[in-house]
Amino acid sequence: MSNRTYTDEELKSVLDGFGIRDVVSVGRYGSGHINDTFKADDARGVSYILQRINTDIFPDPDAMMDNISRVTGHIRSKGGRSLEVLGYSNPWRLYAFITGARTIDLIENSSQAFLAANAFAKFQNALADLPAPRLHEILPRFHDTVNRLRLLDEAAKADVKGRLASVSREMDFVNARREEAGRIVNAMASGEIPERITHNDTKINNVMLDDVTQEGVAVIDLDTTMPGSALYDFGDMVRTSTAAAAEDEKDLSKVFSRKEYFEALVKGYLKDAKFLNAAELDALAFSGRLITLTIGIRFLTDYLAGDTYFRTAYEDHNLVRCRTQLKMVASMEEQRGEYERIVRENAK
Numbered sequence: 001m002s003n004r005t006y007t008d009e010e011l012k013s014v015l016d017g018f019g020i021r022d023v024v025s026v027g028r029y030g031s032g033h034i035n036d037t038f039k040a041d042d043a044r045g046v047s048y049i050l051q052r053i054n055t056d057i058f059p060d061p062d063a064m065m066d067n068i069s070r071v072t073g074h075i076r077s078k079g080g081r082s083l084e085v086l087g088y089s090n091p092w093r094l095y096a097f098i099t100g101a102r103t104i105d106l107i108e109n110s111s112q113a114f115l116a117a118n119a120f121a122k123f124q125n126a127l128a129d130l131p132a133p134r135l136h137e138i139l140p141r142f143h144d145t146v147n148r149l150r151l152l153d154e155a156a157k158a159d160v161k162g163r164l165a166s167v168s169r170e171m172d173f174v175n176a177r178r179e180e181a182g183r184i185v186n187a188m189a190s191g192e193i194p195e196r197i198t199h200n201d202t203k204i205n206n207v208m209l210d211d212v213t214q215e216g217v218a219v220i221d222l223d224t225t226m227p228g229s230a231l232y233d234f235g236d237m238v239r240t241s242t243a244a245a246a247e248d249e250k251d252l253s254k255v256f257s258r259k260e261y262f263e264a265l266v267k268g269y270l271k272d273a274k275f276l277n278a279a280e281l282d283a284l285a286f287s288g289r290l291i292t293l294t295i296g297i298r299f300l301t302d303y304l305a306g307d308t309y310f311r312t313a314y315e316d317h318n319l320v321r322c323r324t325q326l327k328m329v330a331s332m333e334e335q336r337g338e339y340e341r342i343v344r345e346n347a348k
C-alpha cells in the first residue's frame, strides 16, 4: 500500500473510465500491504473492488493481468468462485466484490488453518489442467534459495553499513544449512518435483471465508500466481500460519511453530491436493523449514544492504525479523520427527 491519498473525484473518474457512473460511495478497504485497495458502491447497491497495482513491486502489470484473467476464468469455468476482472487500465483494475465472505488478518484457531490450507489446495487443484501457454513468471527466481544465498553473500561482502560483524550468529545459522537450500530447486531441475501453478502469497488474509459456514470460498490476491513448486505455497503457509508470534516479535521465547496448526494445515491441504507425487509428499514438512529459512535470508540480506527492500520502522527491524524466521526454522527442526510423522499419516 502506498501512503498516497486519493480524492473522491480522482477515484470516481477512474471508475467512470470503467463504465461505473452512479457511484454513491468509494473509500479505502481492507488491510493489504501491497496494493491500494478501495471499495465502491453504486446506486443499485452493487459493490466493486478498485485497486491500484503497486508498480514498484510489479513492473509488468500487463503480464500479471494476463495471468489473472486466465487463472480466474479457468476456475470460474469449472463452477468455482474466484476473482472476476471487470476492467483493467494500467495501473488500475476493477474486480467484482465477492459477497457473503470476509478475510481475517490473524489466524485465530487451527480450524481456520485447516480451511485456508484446503482453499489453497483446491486452488492448485483447479489449475492443474490450465491449458498452455505457461503463465508469465511475475517474480523470477522468487523462491530460489540458492540464488538468495548468493545475494546474501554479495551483501555480506559489500557490508555497506558495517553490520556484518554484528550478525555472525545469524550467518553461522544460515551457513550450517547451505546444503539443504538447493533441495527443491534441484529436484525441480531434475524433474522429480514438477512445476505447477502456485499462488505465492498464501497468507490467511488472501482467503475469503464464508460468513456462514466459515469455509474458504475463494482465494484472492492473485498478483504473484505463476509457475513454481506446490511446496512453496505449502511451506509459506507453515511459516505464516503456524507462527505463535508476529514476524517482528523481539522476545524470541514467544516465537515457535505450533504443532496443532501444522497438523491442521497438513490435513486441510492433503484433503484436496491429490495431485502431489511421492517426492513432493516427501518434502512437504521440509518445505516449511526451507521457505522460512529463505525469508530469514532475505531479511538478513536486506539488513546488510541497508534496508532497501522491506519497509522498516526502526534501526534493526530487518534483523529482528530475520531472528524470528531463524527461530521458527529451529523450532521446526526440533519438531521434525513429529512433523514428518504427521505428513506420513495423513498422506495415506
Ligand SMILES: Nc1ncnc2c1ncn2[C@@H]1O[C@H](COP(=O)(O)OP(=O)(O)O)[C@@H](O)[C@H]1O
Pocket: 001, 029, 030, 031, 032, 033, 034, 035, 036, 037, 049, 083, 084, 095, 096, 097, 098, 099, 102, 103, 205, 206, 220, 221, 222, 223
Ligand atoms: N474481490 C474482492 N471482494 C471482496 N474483498 C476483496 C476483494 N479483493 C480484495 N478484497 C479485500 O481487500 C483486501 C486487500 O486486497 P488484496 O488483493 O489482498 O491486496 P494486497 O495485495 O495489497 O494484499 C483483501 O484482504 C480483502 O479483504
Ligand SMILES: [Mg+2]
Pocket: 032, 033, 205, 206, 221
Ligand atoms: Mg492480500
